[in-house]
Amino acid sequence: MLRKLLISFWMLWLPVLAWADSQWVLDQSTLTYHVSHPLHQFDGVSHAAKGKGICQNGECDFLIAVPVKSFDSGDSNRDLHMLQVTRGAEFPLVTVRARLPESAVESATINLDLEIQFAGQTFEYKHVPFQQVVLGSETRITGTIPLKLSDFKIDPPSLLTISIKNDVPVRVDLSWKRT
């Protein structure tokens, strides 16, 4: 009888525990931008992103910040030029905010509305699809942000008087840990 009562008690608390406040911490990250030019195709990679997610009242808010300086394209001159055109010294961080229902955190595919602050501008990307894989205690999220330079009022840099493409997709690979 006592056992049944205890089980019933825990059964009652399970939904409450499921909705209890939780936090996510970004464990590992790889952000890669891709630049296209008739003579060049290159990627800039950063592993320096920091991120946190707070789930409360059935809603999760995520913030990711990455220093513009941390992107490495394999060429210091090019990186400095990218830093200049993106006004990376004046606005040293790229921040990404996303809000989603806590129930969606468990979905295999998540469509996120992202609010990105970059180069002194804020732009919202709606319904950006991300794939989610749970690997033990880690949740890995991958996807591509369809970033355009014009969204952030960045003049496309040029080489040999030919500008790079306006589309600079950013591949995102994030590993989150629930705390």
Add this chain to the structure above:
Amino acid sequence: MVLDIAGARRPCFAVLAGAFLVVISAPSLMAQAAGELTGSVTDPAGTPVAFAFVTATSMETGRALPAVTATDGSYRFSLLDGNYSIKFESRGYRTRQIPAASVTSSSTVVENCELDPLGRTQGNTTAAPAQQTAPGASNKPQEPSLEDLGISPSQSKGNAREQALLDRRSHMLKIHQRLGLITIAPLGATLITSAFAGGRETSRGSRDAHAALGSATVGMYVSTAYFAIRAPKIPGTKTRGPIRLHKTLAWIHGPGMVLTPILGGMALAQKDRGEKVHGIAAAHGPVAIVTAGAFGLAVMSVSFKF
């Protein structure tokens, strides 16, 4: 028989006509049962808040109906009788909720809302100067902040002086790049005219043309080099990638651009005396070729991906 067919079709027509009447009268019937909830969303200065999300949720059924404000900040719902809670949301503003608004048939309820800004600019593309607002500033108290990520305000603060340095550097290197490309033209012409300047049967005119083009090349080269050398250095930057090759090659074409005209001048003097080019002056051609090759490779090293 014909009458029979007509008789068979008559009920069918009646059903269609009835259905048509129902369809065309349905909106008006619904309208009769609905009231109107309208209003406008503004900021504290009275400026309309466009594209704000307004959600009317029926307190009886729990059904939520969304709407978005127009550019003049106005919104409008056509709702069935009942009590509704109304939520007003817009990025950059505090969310506001009106707990209950009673809507009755054929009446118009006006609910205006003033949204308080969060102290940062928002929108599809809006300026968010780093000096004025912290990037990643949170909307709600539970939202993570940059401090939560271990990023101090000094780390998120921009450095206008460093940006100005970067701007100047990029500007000078752009000029360096353009002048470098332009230099290729007189350099190529100098190489072509060398074929008519160094042989046994050459005229004074062809030698002079070659010398003039060579001088123009050196002049252009010096200007090109000036903008690279004088471009501000960014402290703490380690040279990596193809730019290393570009810079290394400068140690070849730089001295070459000094030596080549000196040797060329010596060779020209020997030729003018009617002598065969000899001694160290004989190195003019090979030095010029190495110099031109190194210069061409330097241009290519930053133009193409290897």
